[in-house]
Amino acid sequence: MKLEEARQQFIQSWGAFATQWGINKTMAQIHALLLVSTRPMSHDEMMEALQLSRGNVNMNIRELVNWGLVQRVVMAGERREFFSAEKDIWKVARVIVKERKKRELEPMLQVLEELQRVEGDKKDPELKAFTETVGSIGKFAKQADKSMEVIMKADESWFWGSLVKWFK
Amino acid sequence: MKLEEARQQFIQSWGAFATQWGINKTMAQIHALLLVSTRPMSHDEMMEALQLSRGNVNMNIRELVNWGLVQRVVMAGERREFFSAEKDIWKVARVIVKERKKRELEPMLQVLEELQRVEGDKKDPELKAFTETVGSIGKFAKQADKSMEVIMKADESWFWGSLVKWFK
DNA sequence: TCGAATTTTCAGTAAAATCTGAAAATCCTA
DNA sequence: TAGGATTTTCAGATTTTACTGAAAATTCGA
Numbered sequence: 578m579k580l581e582e583a584r585q586q587f588i589q590s591w592g593a594f595a596t597q598w599g600i601n602k603t604m605a606q607i608h609a610l611l612l613v614s615t616r617p618m619s620h621d622e623m624m625e626a627l628q629l630s631r632g633n634v635n636m637n638i639r640e641l642v643n644w645g646l647v648q649r650v651v652m653a654g655e656r657r658e659f660f661s662a663e664k665d666i667w668k669v670a671r672v673i674v675k676e677r678k679k680r681e682l683e684p685m686l687q688v689l690e691e692l693q694r695v696e697g698d699k700k701d702p703e704l705k706a707f708t709e710t711v712g713s714i715g716k717f718a719k720q721a722d723k724s725m726e727v728i729m730k731a732d733e734s735w736f737w738g739s740l741v742k743w744f745k
Numbered sequence: 746m747k748l749e750e751a752r753q754q755f756i757q758s759w760g761a762f763a764t765q766w767g768i769n770k771t772m773a774q775i776h777a778l779l780l781v782s783t784r785p786m787s788h789d790e791m792m793e794a795l796q797l798s799r800g801n802v803n804m805n806i807r808e809l810v811n812w813g814l815v816q817r818v819v820m821a822g823e824r825r826e827f828f829s830a831e832k833d834i835w836k837v838a839r840v841i842v843k844e845r846k847k848r849e850l851e852p853m854l855q856v857l858e859e860l861q862r863v864e865g866d867k868k869d870p871e872l873k874a875f876t877e878t879v880g881s882i883g884k885f886a887k888q889a890d891k892s893m894e895v896i897m898k899a900d901e902s903w904f905w906g907s908l909v910k911w912f913k
Numbered sequence: 914t915c916g917a918a919t920t921t922t923c924a925g926t927a928a929a930a931t932c933t934g935a936a937a938a939t940c941c942t943a
Numbered sequence: 944t945a946g947g948a949t950t951t952t953c954a955g956a957t958t959t960t961a962c963t964g965a966a967a968a969t970t971c972g973a
Binding site: 737 | 746752754758765781783838856863865870877879
């Protein structure tokens with residue numbers, strides 16, 4: 578496989594993979610494009626490379642910047658904006674974990690906590706079953722939340738190192 | 746909040762949460778319904794409870810059974826099929842991790858491996874950058890894959906126990 | 914301050930995902 | 944093994960999500 582072909586394949590696959598995880602395909606493709614680009618790219622270059630409209634590129638780039646996966650880069654003597662992606666995969670993973678935790682896990686935790694305050698006869702088996710289930714999901718989610726907290730703050734080598742030891 | 750209201754809220758939220766993770770909303774709602782039900786349910790009961798068509802319930806129940814999150818239950822003296830969900834959240838999580846790993850992570854690993862075999866001048870900075878990026882994603886994904894392998898096989902108390910120690 | 918370059922917005926359109934419902938297939942029991 | 948009960952299928956309808964492109968807003972140099 579030639580480099581250009583491999584790049585296309587990567588962008589393609591990354592997009593397909595992302596949709597399965599509830600991430601917009603185009604956003605993932607732009608991210609992939611920047612990940613394998615050696616230099617920052619302008620809107621027009623991205624439009625050309627991925628055959629997207631200006632509006633679409635603009636929207637998704639903004640989102641990527643919001644997520645902290647892509648940065649605006651000022652190019653000397655250029656008025657246009659350029660963008661480049663963080664290449665350190667460990668940092669990328671941390672950003673994603675942090676953001677999804679904040680946007681998805683934390684709101685869920687809130688709802689679960691709320692639901693445990695359901696009122697009624699404590700001896701009612703229906704009620705008991707409900708609080709049991711919701712409670713255990715809540716407990717689990719809280720543990721997951723904490724784990725992510727730690728992973729997020731961890732240093733890469735420390736993280737994998739610990740994990741390797743732990744696996745033995 | 747009353748029990749019925751809480752149940753509805755739970756089903757609702759679980760569905761909304763699921764969509765963010767690339768899981769079909771209805772599938773998640775059926776799962777949620779069964780999670781907070783104290784007894785197995787028939788197609789008709791689920792249709793009624795969630796206001797869904799027979800076809801939709803059938804499709805999504807089948808998918809849940811495929812995932813291993815829901816089981817067919819034979820009820821004495823009943824010709825119709827009944828279904829109930831695994832309530833042990835740890836088991837549920839393991840099934841989900843295992844399935845998503847198999848369906849999504851493993852195919853991605855395959856693609857990444859393939860992409861590292863890109864041919865060309867080893868000194869070309871473009872090529873080097875590409876293999877560098879793809880290689881590090883591949884390495885990361887493989888680590889994640891292994892971690893999940895271990896978590897999947899682990900026993901709950903051992904898992905959280907180790908994690909707690911590890912956090913200190 | 915003017916105006917060309919660039920970015921942003923968003924109403925309308927397109928594409929993708931999901932759902933319906935009725936017909937076909939299957940499954941039981943008498 | 945006939946026939947009602949139940950489950951499955953899937954073409955078409957609906958809903959949701961994403962995209963386009965042109966107009967509006969903004970930015971910046973002269």
